[in-house]
Amino acid sequence: MGKVTRRALIAGGSVIGIGAIGAGGLAGRNWLRDREPAALATQDAKGHLLWSNWSGIAHSYPEKRGAPKSEEELLSILTRAPAPVRPVGSGHSFTALVPTDGTLVTLDGMAGLVSHDAAKNQATVRGGTRLADLGPALAAVGQEMINLPDINKQSIAGAIGTATHGTGRGIQAVHGSVVAMRIATPSGEIIDCDAATRPEVFNAARVGLGAFGVVTQVTLQNQPLHRILKRTEVRPTDEVLEDWPALRQKHRNVEFYVLPFTGHSAVITNDITDRPVKPRGPDADTETLMGLKQLRDWFEFAPSLRRKLAAEEMAKVPPEEMVDEGWKLLSNERPVRFNECEYHLPIEAQIPALREVIAAIEEHRKDVFFPIEVRVIAPDDAWLSPFYQRESGSIAVHAYYREDHDFFFSIVEPIFRRHGGRPHWGKLHSLKARDLAALYPRWKDAGEVRRALDPEGRMLNDYLKGIFLDG
Amino acid sequence: MRALRLLPAALLLAACQSEPPPAKPLTPEESAALKPADARIAGLYDQACKSCHTVADTGAPLTGDRTQWDKRWAKGEDALLASAVQGLNGMPAGGQCFSCTPDDYKALIRFMAGRN
Numbered sequence: 001m002g003k004v005t006r007r008a009l010i011a012g013g014s015v016i017g018i019g020a021i022g023a024g025g026l027a028g029r030n031w032l033r034d035r036e037p038a039a040l041a042t043q044d045a046k047g048h049l050l051w052s053n054w055s056g057i058a059h060s061y062p063e064k065r066g067a068p069k070s071e072e073e074l075l076s077i078l079t080r081a082p083a084p085v086r087p088v089g090s091g092h093s094f095t096a097l098v099p100t101d102g103t104l105v106t107l108d109g110m111a112g113l114v115s116h117d118a119a120k121n122q123a124t125v126r127g128g129t130r131l132a133d134l135g136p137a138l139a140a141v142g143q144e145m146i147n148l149p150d151i152n153k154q155s156i157a158g159a160i161g162t163a164t165h166g167t168g169r170g171i172q173a174v175h176g177s178v179v180a181m182r183i184a185t186p187s188g189e190i191i192d193c194d195a196a197t198r199p200e201v202f203n204a205a206r207v208g209l210g211a212f213g214v215v216t217q218v219t220l221q222n223q224p225l226h227r228i229l230k231r232t233e234v235r236p237t238d239e240v241l242e243d244w245p246a247l248r249q250k251h252r253n254v255e256f257y258v259l260p261f262t263g264h265s266a267v268i269t270n271d272i273t274d275r276p277v278k279p280r281g282p283d284a285d286t287e288t289l290m291g292l293k294q295l296r297d298w299f300e301f302a303p304s305l306r307r308k309l310a311a312e313e314m315a316k317v318p319p320e321e322m323v324d325e326g327w328k329l330l331s332n333e334r335p336v337r338f339n340e341c342e343y344h345l346p347i348e349a350q351i352p353a354l355r356e357v358i359a360a361i362e363e364h365r366k367d368v369f370f371p372i373e374v375r376v377i378a379p380d381d382a383w384l385s386p387f388y389q390r391e392s393g394s395i396a397v398h399a400y401y402r403e404d405h406d407f408f409f410s411i412v413e414p415i416f417r418r419h420g421g422r423p424h425w426g427k428l429h430s431l432k433a434r435d436l437a438a439l440y441p442r443w444k445d446a447g448e449v450r451r452a453l454d455p456e457g458r459m460l461n462d463y464l465k466g467i468f469l470d471g
Numbered sequence: 472m473r474a475l476r477l478l479p480a481a482l483l484l485a486a487c488q489s490e491p492p493p494a495k496p497l498t499p500e501e502s503a504a505l506k507p508a509d510a511r512i513a514g515l516y517d518q519a520c521k522s523c524h525t526v527a528d529t530g531a532p533l534t535g536d537r538t539q540w541d542k543r544w545a546k547g548e549d550a551l552l553a554s555a556v557q558g559l560n561g562m563p564a565g566g567q568c569f570s571c572t573p574d575d576y577k578a579l580i581r582f583m584a585g586r587n
Contacts, residue, residue, distance in 0.1 A: 040564075042556040042573075049573065050556050052564030059564070067570035088569050106569035108518040132522050153522060153567070283528035335523075335530035335561040 089158020135327030350393025
């Protein structure tokens with residue numbers, strides 16, 4: 001988000017803030033909500049070890065853990081191990097896709113580059129390959145992924161299975177680059193599929209939530225390695241909202257983070273360049289984030305002062321630029337854990353919905369300090385893709401992992417739903433099968449494919465039963 | 472008497488033999504160059520721990536940098552194991568290793584803390 005430092009944000013404000021607003025009461029309130037969540041038992045009564053997702057919101061104690069090194073081993077697990085059999089990529093989904101009392105399967109033993117085609121700029125990679133490892137592996141053969149999400153810890157199978165995406169007009173989510181796929185199923189098959197071979201499997205299971213089988217490898221359409229200019233600029237939010245259509249047209253990748261209660265947003269653009277390398281400097285986003293938290297801690301009940309102090313300091317922040325290969329700049333480290341709700345809206349509904357979200361949060365939830373992320377994604381043809389046949393504008397709201405996120409459901413999600421949004425499969429939402437059927441034209445078809453590949457429902461945990469069966 | 476005079480030196484020698492070399496800060500590049508001796512543990516480390524514990528911006532203590540690890544090591548191995556399994560601050564539960572056993576975690580922690 002650029003160098004809006006904590007020091008800058010709180011400069012001059014501390015004495016006024018603490019003096020003006022009952023320091024003791026604030027300190028107590030902040031202490032209460034800033035406690036580490038209660039630790040879960042490392043093992044359950046049966047001695048099964050804890051598994052938890054990245055944010056800590058989803059957990060379970062799997063009876064078995066599988067780390068297959070071959071498709072044969074994987075098939076054995078899928079067909080015979082205690083159900084539910086749930087694959088885990090990197091555990092970055094906030095939704096309860098992974099928790100299981102049965103068998104947890106990691107593809108960490110099935111990772112890496114299989115082959116590449118220099119003429120077509122394509123590469124075949126194993127499903128367990130983490131995006132962070134894929135960047136340098138592809139760079140070594142002169143390729144790069146067409147786009148990357150905000151973080152790169154995910155496995156490629158997990159990323160495509162949840163429709164993980166980056167930003168950019170005309171650029172599809174990660175699964176949009178998949179031209180062929182191999183999937184191992186609970187029905188005991190290894191299926192190679194693409195747009196022409198077993199197209200129903202390719203279309204239904206590409207964004208498959210890990211419910212159709214386990215994707216063991218994909219062939220990605222990549223592009224030649226490029227250098228990009230990444231630029232971050234803090235601007236007044238009203239100006240950014242007005243300028244958003246033009247920004248989308250002008251830049252290859254563009255997104256912005258609304259910094260609530262400040263009247264400002266951080267705009268991040270990426271464009272292909274031949275400028276000399278200017279490497280990424282030390283991370284400043286974390287300090288900015290903690291600065292926004294500190295402003296909230298001190299001025300939660302003095303929003304006008306909070307806005308004034310933030311605005312004064314942000315006006316002084318110069319734009320920041322860096323130049324490097326895309327795989328080094330498009331994704332970021334996010335060391336501060338959080339929970340998240342993100343919906344993908346018809347592009348024309350994005351800014352009206354965002355205006356409502358900002359107004360609702362600033363009216364009703366003055367404790368919110370995490371930025372709101374705004375991106376754009378091109379349409380694709382995967383049946384369960386939230387971007388199915390429509391250009392989408394995404395809006396993501398976040399909450400610090402130590403703090404409650406109930407406003408996702410009480411305030412934000414109703415706005416997203418009213419504007420026709422589809423939820424990100426890895427991020428928190430409350431929708432069930434009946435709601436989803438109304439949002440996805442090929443929902444029924446996808447369900448038939450899922451039942452054919454997993455007739456006994458061995459991959460359905462409680463959460464996925466709600467998605468595919470109930471409601 | 473001679474034996475008594477040698478005692479401090481012997482104790483010092485014993486201390487030197489049981490303690491790792493003095494702590495010094497590592498660069499991320501130096502940290503990333505380290506690898507567990509055991510091949511299986513090295514595989515787990517590469518797949519899980521390394522992506523954060525060799526990158527300064529993650530906030531995770533750098534592998535092998537005892538200036539960052541010694542105060543954590545002082546909590547004891549059991550406490551560190553619990554932190555790894557349960558998560559703490561920026562550290563996600565399980566540390567991204569989904570097939571690790573408690574003994575695997577201990578081996579990984581010992582390696583990252585510069586204890587072997």
